[in-house]
Amino acid sequence: MPEDSEIIEQIVDRYDGDDGMLIPMMQDLQAESGYLPADQLRCLGRHLRLPLSRLYAVATFYSSFRLAPKGAHEVTLCMGTVCYLKGSASISEAITREFQVEPGGTTRDRLFSFQAVNCMGACAVAPVMTVDGKYYNGVSPASALEILYGLTKEHVTADKEEQT
Amino acid sequence: MPTVTIDGCEVKVKRDATILDAARKAGIWIPTLCYHPAVPSEATCRLCMVELDRGEWKQLVTACNYPVRRDIVVYVSSERAKKARRGVMELLLARAPESQELKALAERMGVKGTPYPNVTDSQRNCILCGLCVQVCEQIIGKAAISFAGRGAERTVAAPFRQPSEDCIGCGACAAICPVGTIKVRLHKEQQEVEISPFKSRVKLLVCQECGTPIVSSEVSEQVLRKSQIDWQEFRELLRLCPKCRRSQTSARLRAASVYK
Numbered sequence: 001m002p003e004d005s006e007i008i009e010q011i012v013d014r015y016d017g018d019d020g021m022l023i024p025m026m027q028d029l030q031a032e033s034g035y036l037p038a039d040q041l042r043c044l045g046r047h048l049r050l051p052l053s054r055l056y057a058v059a060t061f062y063s064s065f066r067l068a069p070k071g072a073h074e075v076t077l078c079m080g081t082v083c084y085l086k087g088s089a090s091i092s093e094a095i096t097r098e099f100q101v102e103p104g105g106t107t108r109d110r111l112f113s114f115q116a117v118n119c120m121g122a123c124a125v126a127p128v129m130t131v132d133g134k135y136y137n138g139v140s141p142a143s144a145l146e147i148l149y150g151l152t153k154e155h156v157t158a159d160k161e162e163q164t
Numbered sequence: 165m166p167t168v169t170i171d172g173c174e175v176k177v178k179r180d181a182t183i184l185d186a187a188r189k190a191g192i193w194i195p196t197l198c199y200h201p202a203v204p205s206e207a208t209c210r211l212c213m214v215e216l217d218r219g220e221w222k223q224l225v226t227a228c229n230y231p232v233r234r235d236i237v238v239y240v241s242s243e244r245a246k247k248a249r250r251g252v253m254e255l256l257l258a259r260a261p262e263s264q265e266l267k268a269l270a271e272r273m274g275v276k277g278t279p280y281p282n283v284t285d286s287q288r289n290c291i292l293c294g295l296c297v298q299v300c301e302q303i304i305g306k307a308a309i310s311f312a313g314r315g316a317e318r319t320v321a322a323p324f325r326q327p328s329e330d331c332i333g334c335g336a337c338a339a340i341c342p343v344g345t346i347k348v349r350l351h352k353e354q355q356e357v358e359i360s361p362f363k364s365r366v367k368l369l370v371c372q373e374c375g376t377p378i379v380s381s382e383v384s385e386q387v388l389r390k391s392q393i394d395w396q397e398f399r400e401l402l403r404l405c406p407k408c409r410r411s412q413t414s415a416r417l418r419a420a421s422v423y424k
Contacts, residue, residue: 038323038324041323051301051306051307051308051310051330052323052329052330053307053308053309053310053322053323053328053330054307054310055323056310056312056321056323056324057310057311057312060312060313060314061311061312061313061314067324
Protein backbone atom coordinates (compact mmCIF):
# COMPACT_ATOMS: atom_id res chain seq x y z
CA MET A 1 0.00 0.00 0.00
CA PRO A 2 2.01 2.99 -1.23
CA GLU A 3 -0.67 5.46 -0.13
CA ASP A 4 -0.51 4.24 3.45
CA SER A 5 3.22 4.68 3.76
CA GLU A 6 2.99 8.12 2.16
CA ILE A 7 0.53 9.27 4.81
CA ILE A 8 2.75 7.86 7.53
CA GLU A 9 5.87 9.46 6.09
CA GLN A 10 4.09 12.82 6.09
CA ILE A 11 3.03 12.38 9.69
CA VAL A 12 6.51 11.31 10.80
CA ASP A 13 8.09 14.27 8.99
CA ARG A 14 5.64 16.64 10.64
CA TYR A 15 7.35 15.83 13.96
CA ASP A 16 10.89 15.47 12.57
CA GLY A 17 10.78 11.73 13.18
CA ASP A 18 11.05 12.27 16.94
CA ASP A 19 9.76 9.11 18.63
CA GLY A 20 8.92 11.17 21.72
CA MET A 21 6.09 12.59 19.62
CA LEU A 22 4.56 9.15 19.19
CA ILE A 23 1.21 10.10 20.72
CA PRO A 24 0.61 13.17 18.50
CA MET A 25 1.62 11.05 15.51
CA MET A 26 -0.88 8.37 16.45
CA GLN A 27 -3.55 11.05 16.93
CA ASP A 28 -2.84 12.36 13.42
CA LEU A 29 -2.95 8.84 12.06
CA GLN A 30 -6.30 8.24 13.72
CA ALA A 31 -7.60 11.52 12.29
CA GLU A 32 -6.82 10.17 8.79
CA SER A 33 -8.82 6.96 9.00
CA GLY A 34 -11.01 7.34 12.08
CA TYR A 35 -9.15 4.53 13.83
CA LEU A 36 -5.72 2.94 13.99
CA PRO A 37 -5.47 0.13 11.45
CA ALA A 38 -2.99 -2.60 12.45
CA ASP A 39 -1.01 -2.30 9.20
CA GLN A 40 -0.57 1.44 9.62
CA LEU A 41 0.63 1.00 13.20
CA ARG A 42 3.11 -1.59 11.96
CA CYS A 43 4.31 0.84 9.29
CA LEU A 44 4.61 3.71 11.79
CA GLY A 45 6.61 1.47 14.12
CA ARG A 46 9.03 0.59 11.32
CA HIS A 47 9.50 4.27 10.43
CA LEU A 48 10.27 5.20 14.04
CA ARG A 49 12.22 1.99 14.77
CA LEU A 50 9.92 1.30 17.69
CA PRO A 51 8.65 -2.18 18.51
CA LEU A 52 5.02 -2.78 17.59
CA SER A 53 4.35 -3.75 21.20
CA ARG A 54 5.12 -0.16 22.30
CA LEU A 55 2.58 1.25 19.86
CA TYR A 56 0.02 -1.31 20.93
CA ALA A 57 0.61 -0.47 24.59
CA VAL A 58 0.04 3.25 23.90
CA ALA A 59 -3.00 2.56 21.72
CA THR A 60 -4.65 0.45 24.42
CA PHE A 61 -3.66 2.73 27.31
CA TYR A 62 -5.42 5.88 26.08
CA SER A 63 -9.15 5.50 25.66
CA SER A 64 -9.23 8.07 22.84
CA PHE A 65 -7.39 5.66 20.54
CA ARG A 66 -9.43 3.03 18.80
CA LEU A 67 -8.13 -0.07 17.05
CA ALA A 68 -11.40 -0.91 15.29
CA PRO A 69 -13.33 1.29 12.86
CA LYS A 70 -16.13 3.42 14.24
CA GLY A 71 -19.74 2.58 13.50
CA ALA A 72 -21.93 4.64 11.16
CA HIS A 73 -23.67 6.16 14.18
CA GLU A 74 -22.39 7.19 17.59
CA VAL A 75 -24.51 6.11 20.56
CA THR A 76 -23.64 7.26 24.06
CA LEU A 77 -25.46 6.22 27.17
CA CYS A 78 -25.07 8.11 30.43
CA MET A 79 -24.07 5.94 33.37
CA GLY A 80 -23.67 8.83 35.80
CA THR A 81 -25.11 8.59 39.30
CA VAL A 82 -28.57 9.96 38.52
CA CYS A 83 -28.97 8.09 35.23
CA TYR A 84 -27.71 4.96 36.93
CA LEU A 85 -30.29 5.27 39.71
CA LYS A 86 -32.94 5.87 37.07
CA GLY A 87 -32.05 2.54 35.48
CA SER A 88 -29.41 3.18 32.81
CA ALA A 89 -27.69 -0.10 33.75
CA SER A 90 -30.68 -2.07 32.49
CA ILE A 91 -30.71 0.02 29.29
CA SER A 92 -27.05 -0.82 28.76
CA GLU A 93 -27.77 -4.50 29.36
CA ALA A 94 -30.66 -4.42 26.91
CA ILE A 95 -28.47 -2.85 24.20
CA THR A 96 -25.70 -5.36 24.83
CA ARG A 97 -28.20 -8.23 24.65
CA GLU A 98 -30.01 -7.03 21.53
CA PHE A 99 -27.05 -5.86 19.47
CA GLN A 100 -24.23 -8.00 20.93
CA VAL A 101 -22.15 -4.93 21.66
CA GLU A 102 -20.34 -4.14 24.90
CA PRO A 103 -19.91 -0.51 26.03
CA GLY A 104 -16.86 0.83 24.19
CA GLY A 105 -17.44 -1.49 21.25
CA THR A 106 -19.00 -1.34 17.81
CA THR A 107 -21.73 -3.61 16.46
CA ARG A 108 -20.60 -6.30 14.08
CA ASP A 109 -22.35 -4.66 11.11
CA ARG A 110 -20.71 -1.33 12.11
CA LEU A 111 -24.14 0.23 12.47
CA PHE A 112 -23.18 2.09 15.63
CA SER A 113 -20.46 2.48 18.23
CA PHE A 114 -21.78 2.22 21.76
CA GLN A 115 -20.15 4.17 24.54
CA ALA A 116 -21.02 4.47 28.20
CA VAL A 117 -20.08 7.85 29.69
CA ASN A 118 -20.10 9.20 33.21
CA CYS A 119 -22.25 12.34 33.05
CA MET A 120 -23.67 14.40 30.22
CA GLY A 121 -24.90 17.22 32.43
CA ALA A 122 -28.58 16.52 31.83
CA CYS A 123 -29.41 14.84 35.12
CA ALA A 124 -32.86 16.47 35.34
CA VAL A 125 -34.12 14.39 32.43
CA ALA A 126 -32.31 11.16 33.32
CA PRO A 127 -31.70 8.60 31.98
CA VAL A 128 -30.13 10.18 28.90
CA MET A 129 -28.93 8.66 25.66
CA THR A 130 -27.50 10.50 22.65
CA VAL A 131 -27.40 9.33 19.06
CA ASP A 132 -25.06 11.31 16.80
CA GLY A 133 -25.26 14.22 19.25
CA LYS A 134 -29.07 14.24 19.50
CA TYR A 135 -30.33 13.93 23.08
CA TYR A 136 -33.07 11.49 24.05
CA ASN A 137 -34.58 12.14 27.47
CA GLY A 138 -36.02 9.72 30.00
CA VAL A 139 -35.31 6.65 27.92
CA SER A 140 -36.29 3.15 29.03
CA PRO A 141 -34.80 -0.13 27.77
CA ALA A 142 -37.74 -0.49 25.36
CA SER A 143 -37.62 3.06 23.99
CA ALA A 144 -33.81 2.94 23.68
CA LEU A 145 -34.02 -0.23 21.58
CA GLU A 146 -36.75 1.35 19.48
CA ILE A 147 -34.52 4.35 18.74
CA LEU A 148 -31.63 2.06 17.82
CA TYR A 149 -33.82 -0.13 15.58
CA GLY A 150 -34.88 3.08 13.88
CA LEU A 151 -31.19 3.56 13.05
CA THR A 152 -31.04 0.17 11.40
CA LYS A 153 -33.80 1.10 8.94
CA GLU A 154 -32.30 4.50 8.19
CA HIS A 155 -28.95 2.88 7.51
CA VAL A 156 -30.41 0.24 5.20
CA THR A 157 -32.46 2.72 3.17
CA ALA A 158 -29.45 5.02 2.85
CA ASP A 159 -27.45 2.08 1.50
CA LYS A 160 -30.15 1.24 -1.01
CA GLU A 161 -30.31 4.81 -2.26
CA GLU A 162 -26.56 4.75 -2.81
CA GLN A 163 -26.83 1.57 -4.83
CA THR A 164 -29.57 2.86 -7.15
CA MET B 165 30.25 3.16 53.46
CA PRO B 166 26.83 3.71 55.04
CA THR B 167 25.61 1.34 57.72
CA VAL B 168 22.17 -0.23 57.54
CA THR B 169 20.72 -1.46 60.82
CA ILE B 170 18.20 -4.17 60.02
CA ASP B 171 16.23 -5.47 63.00
CA GLY B 172 19.17 -4.42 65.18
CA CYS B 173 21.74 -6.15 62.99
CA GLU B 174 24.36 -3.76 61.55
CA VAL B 175 25.66 -4.23 58.04
CA LYS B 176 27.84 -2.00 55.87
CA VAL B 177 26.99 -1.65 52.20
CA LYS B 178 28.23 0.44 49.29
CA ARG B 179 26.48 3.76 48.70
CA ASP B 180 23.39 3.28 46.50
CA ALA B 181 23.10 -0.40 47.30
CA THR B 182 19.50 -1.25 48.17
CA ILE B 183 17.98 -2.24 51.49
CA LEU B 184 17.45 -5.67 49.92
CA ASP B 185 21.19 -5.96 49.16
CA ALA B 186 21.94 -5.07 52.78
CA ALA B 187 19.42 -7.60 54.10
CA ARG B 188 20.85 -10.35 51.91
CA LYS B 189 24.34 -9.49 53.13
CA ALA B 190 23.09 -9.73 56.70
CA GLY B 191 21.35 -13.02 55.97
CA ILE B 192 17.89 -11.58 56.65
CA TRP B 193 15.17 -12.86 54.37
CA ILE B 194 12.78 -10.43 52.69
CA PRO B 195 10.22 -12.02 50.36
CA THR B 196 10.46 -10.81 46.74
CA LEU B 197 8.72 -11.58 43.47
CA CYS B 198 9.46 -8.85 40.97
CA TYR B 199 13.10 -8.51 41.94
CA HIS B 200 15.58 -9.98 39.46
CA PRO B 201 19.25 -9.00 39.24
CA ALA B 202 19.13 -9.09 35.42
CA VAL B 203 16.84 -6.06 35.15
CA PRO B 204 16.37 -2.80 37.08
CA SER B 205 13.93 -3.07 40.00
CA GLU B 206 10.60 -1.43 39.32
CA ALA B 207 9.09 -2.41 42.68
CA THR B 208 5.81 -3.43 41.10
CA CYS B 209 4.89 -6.38 43.33
CA ARG B 210 5.26 -4.44 46.64
CA LEU B 211 6.02 -7.68 48.47
CA CYS B 212 9.38 -6.55 49.86
CA MET B 213 8.03 -3.69 51.97
CA VAL B 214 9.98 -2.90 55.13
CA GLU B 215 9.69 -0.17 57.75
CA LEU B 216 12.19 2.67 57.53
CA ASP B 217 12.92 4.61 60.72
CA ARG B 218 12.76 8.34 60.04
CA GLY B 219 13.30 9.35 63.66
CA GLU B 220 10.01 11.09 64.35
CA TRP B 221 8.02 8.66 62.24
CA LYS B 222 8.33 5.42 60.34
CA GLN B 223 7.65 4.82 56.71
CA LEU B 224 6.97 1.73 54.60
CA VAL B 225 9.37 1.48 51.65
CA THR B 226 10.11 -1.20 49.07
CA ALA B 227 13.46 -2.80 49.94
CA CYS B 228 14.32 -3.85 46.38
CA ASN B 229 14.74 -0.32 45.03
CA TYR B 230 15.39 1.88 48.08
CA PRO B 231 18.94 3.18 47.71
CA VAL B 232 21.05 3.47 50.86
CA ARG B 233 22.76 6.88 50.85
CA ARG B 234 23.42 7.37 54.58
CA ASP B 235 23.17 5.37 57.80
CA ILE B 236 19.61 4.10 58.12
CA VAL B 237 17.58 1.97 60.52
CA VAL B 238 15.18 -0.54 59.00
CA TYR B 239 12.74 -3.03 60.48
CA VAL B 240 11.93 -6.14 58.48
CA SER B 241 10.07 -8.08 61.17
CA SER B 242 8.14 -5.25 62.87
CA GLU B 243 4.39 -5.85 63.13
CA ARG B 244 3.59 -3.07 60.67
CA ALA B 245 6.02 -4.35 58.03
CA LYS B 246 4.83 -7.93 58.39
CA LYS B 247 1.20 -6.85 58.21
CA ALA B 248 1.85 -4.80 55.07
CA ARG B 249 3.61 -7.69 53.32
CA ARG B 250 0.90 -10.15 54.30
CA GLY B 251 -1.75 -7.79 52.98
CA VAL B 252 0.08 -7.57 49.65
CA MET B 253 0.43 -11.35 49.55
CA GLU B 254 -3.30 -11.80 50.12
CA LEU B 255 -4.04 -9.50 47.17
CA LEU B 256 -1.52 -11.31 44.98
CA LEU B 257 -3.03 -14.69 45.91
CA ALA B 258 -6.38 -13.44 44.64
CA ARG B 259 -4.72 -12.47 41.35
CA ALA B 260 -2.82 -15.69 40.85
CA PRO B 261 -4.71 -18.39 42.78
CA GLU B 262 -3.29 -21.28 40.76
CA SER B 263 0.39 -20.42 41.04
CA GLN B 264 2.29 -23.05 43.01
CA GLU B 265 5.28 -20.71 43.35
CA LEU B 266 3.09 -18.06 44.95
CA LYS B 267 1.44 -20.56 47.28
CA ALA B 268 4.83 -21.78 48.47
CA LEU B 269 5.98 -18.22 49.15
CA ALA B 270 2.72 -17.42 50.97
CA GLU B 271 3.24 -20.43 53.19
CA ARG B 272 6.77 -19.34 53.99
CA MET B 273 5.35 -15.93 54.96
CA GLY B 274 2.67 -17.49 57.13
CA VAL B 275 -0.21 -16.39 54.88
CA LYS B 276 -2.87 -19.09 54.86
CA GLY B 277 -5.15 -17.88 52.10
CA THR B 278 -6.86 -14.83 50.73
CA PRO B 279 -10.09 -13.19 51.92
CA TYR B 280 -10.50 -11.53 48.50
CA PRO B 281 -12.46 -12.97 45.57
CA ASN B 282 -10.27 -14.49 42.89
CA VAL B 283 -9.57 -12.37 39.85
CA THR B 284 -11.21 -13.86 36.79
CA ASP B 285 -9.49 -11.79 34.16
CA SER B 286 -8.33 -12.63 30.69
CA GLN B 287 -4.89 -12.95 32.19
CA ARG B 288 -5.51 -14.81 35.37
CA ASN B 289 -2.49 -15.91 37.35
CA CYS B 290 -0.47 -12.89 36.28
CA ILE B 291 0.67 -10.50 39.02
CA LEU B 292 1.60 -7.81 36.45
CA CYS B 293 5.14 -7.53 37.80
CA GLY B 294 6.44 -6.73 34.31
CA LEU B 295 9.58 -8.87 34.51
CA CYS B 296 8.70 -10.62 31.22
CA VAL B 297 8.17 -7.28 29.48
CA GLN B 298 11.45 -5.95 30.86
CA VAL B 299 13.54 -9.00 29.97
CA CYS B 300 12.12 -9.19 26.44
CA GLU B 301 12.91 -5.55 25.74
CA GLN B 302 16.09 -4.92 27.74
CA ILE B 303 17.92 -8.24 27.66
CA ILE B 304 16.67 -9.99 24.53
CA GLY B 305 16.10 -6.71 22.67
CA LYS B 306 12.89 -7.83 21.01
CA ALA B 307 9.97 -6.23 22.90
CA ALA B 308 7.60 -8.86 21.56
CA ILE B 309 5.24 -8.31 24.51
CA SER B 310 4.14 -5.27 26.47
CA PHE B 311 1.51 -4.12 28.89
CA ALA B 312 -1.82 -3.51 27.20
CA GLY B 313 -4.86 -1.67 28.50
CA ARG B 314 -4.97 0.04 31.85
CA GLY B 315 -6.58 -0.10 35.25
CA ALA B 316 -8.42 -3.33 35.94
CA GLU B 317 -7.98 -4.32 32.30
CA ARG B 318 -4.19 -4.13 32.33
CA THR B 319 -2.60 -7.28 30.96
CA VAL B 320 0.63 -8.42 29.43
CA ALA B 321 0.01 -9.16 25.77
CA ALA B 322 1.58 -9.41 22.36
CA PRO B 323 0.41 -6.72 19.88
CA PHE B 324 -3.28 -7.07 18.98
CA ARG B 325 -3.36 -10.14 21.25
CA GLN B 326 -2.11 -12.16 18.31
CA PRO B 327 0.98 -14.37 18.15
CA SER B 328 3.89 -11.93 18.05
CA GLU B 329 5.91 -11.44 14.87
CA ASP B 330 8.90 -10.29 16.92
CA CYS B 331 9.04 -13.30 19.28
CA ILE B 332 12.11 -15.50 18.72
CA GLY B 333 10.88 -18.21 21.08
CA CYS B 334 13.81 -17.86 23.47
CA GLY B 335 11.67 -18.49 26.56
CA ALA B 336 13.34 -15.78 28.67
CA CYS B 337 9.89 -14.51 29.72
CA ALA B 338 8.95 -17.99 30.92
CA ALA B 339 12.25 -18.40 32.77
CA ILE B 340 11.88 -15.08 34.60
CA CYS B 341 8.12 -15.30 35.40
CA PRO B 342 8.05 -15.50 39.22
CA VAL B 343 4.62 -17.14 39.38
CA GLY B 344 5.19 -19.71 36.63
CA THR B 345 2.37 -18.46 34.43
CA ILE B 346 4.34 -18.08 31.21
CA LYS B 347 5.28 -21.48 29.86
CA VAL B 348 7.35 -22.88 27.02
CA ARG B 349 5.50 -25.63 25.19
CA LEU B 350 7.22 -27.92 22.72
CA HIS B 351 5.24 -29.19 19.75
CA LYS B 352 7.44 -32.04 18.62
CA GLU B 353 5.44 -33.07 15.55
CA GLN B 354 5.45 -29.56 14.09
CA GLN B 355 8.97 -28.92 15.42
CA GLU B 356 7.79 -25.67 16.93
CA VAL B 357 8.12 -23.96 20.26
CA GLU B 358 5.14 -22.07 21.65
CA ILE B 359 5.27 -19.38 24.30
CA SER B 360 2.06 -19.68 26.29
CA PRO B 361 -0.21 -17.75 26.90
CA PHE B 362 0.93 -15.43 24.09
CA LYS B 363 0.43 -18.18 21.45
CA SER B 364 3.64 -17.10 19.70
CA ARG B 365 5.13 -20.00 17.76
CA VAL B 366 8.61 -20.34 16.30
CA LYS B 367 10.22 -23.12 14.25
CA LEU B 368 12.88 -25.10 16.04
CA LEU B 369 16.23 -26.24 14.73
CA VAL B 370 16.55 -30.00 15.02
CA CYS B 371 19.71 -31.99 15.59
CA GLN B 372 21.05 -33.23 12.26
CA GLU B 373 22.03 -36.55 13.82
CA CYS B 374 19.14 -37.56 16.06
CA GLY B 375 16.33 -35.11 15.25
CA THR B 376 15.96 -33.75 18.77
CA PRO B 377 14.69 -30.16 18.78
CA ILE B 378 17.41 -27.77 20.03
CA VAL B 379 16.54 -24.05 19.89
CA SER B 380 14.81 -21.79 17.38
CA SER B 381 16.95 -20.57 14.51
CA GLU B 382 16.36 -16.96 15.59
CA VAL B 383 17.76 -17.70 19.04
CA SER B 384 20.77 -19.41 17.48
CA GLU B 385 21.41 -16.42 15.19
CA GLN B 386 21.06 -13.97 18.06
CA VAL B 387 23.47 -15.90 20.25
CA LEU B 388 26.01 -16.01 17.43
CA ARG B 389 25.67 -12.27 16.95
CA LYS B 390 26.02 -11.51 20.64
CA SER B 391 28.90 -13.90 21.30
CA GLN B 392 30.65 -12.81 18.07
CA ILE B 393 31.92 -16.31 17.42
CA ASP B 394 31.52 -16.85 13.73
CA TRP B 395 33.71 -19.55 12.33
CA GLN B 396 32.37 -22.26 10.09
CA GLU B 397 33.31 -25.15 12.36
CA PHE B 398 31.39 -23.62 15.25
CA ARG B 399 28.33 -23.08 13.06
CA GLU B 400 28.42 -26.72 12.06
CA LEU B 401 28.65 -27.85 15.67
CA LEU B 402 25.52 -25.82 16.38
CA ARG B 403 23.53 -28.05 14.06
CA LEU B 404 23.84 -30.84 16.61
CA CYS B 405 22.12 -31.27 19.93
CA PRO B 406 24.43 -31.14 22.99
CA LYS B 407 24.40 -34.91 23.32
CA CYS B 408 25.40 -35.62 19.72
CA ARG B 409 27.94 -32.82 19.84
CA ARG B 410 29.60 -34.44 22.84
CA SER B 411 29.71 -37.89 21.29
CA GLN B 412 31.06 -36.55 17.98
CA THR B 413 33.72 -34.51 19.71
CA SER B 414 34.85 -37.45 21.81
CA ALA B 415 34.91 -39.67 18.72
CA ARG B 416 37.08 -37.12 16.95
CA LEU B 417 39.40 -36.86 19.93
CA ARG B 418 39.69 -40.64 20.07
CA ALA B 419 40.49 -40.76 16.37
CA ALA B 420 43.14 -38.10 16.84
CA SER B 421 44.60 -40.35 19.57
CA VAL B 422 44.95 -37.54 22.04
CA TYR B 423 44.33 -39.82 25.02
CA LYS B 424 46.35 -42.84 23.96
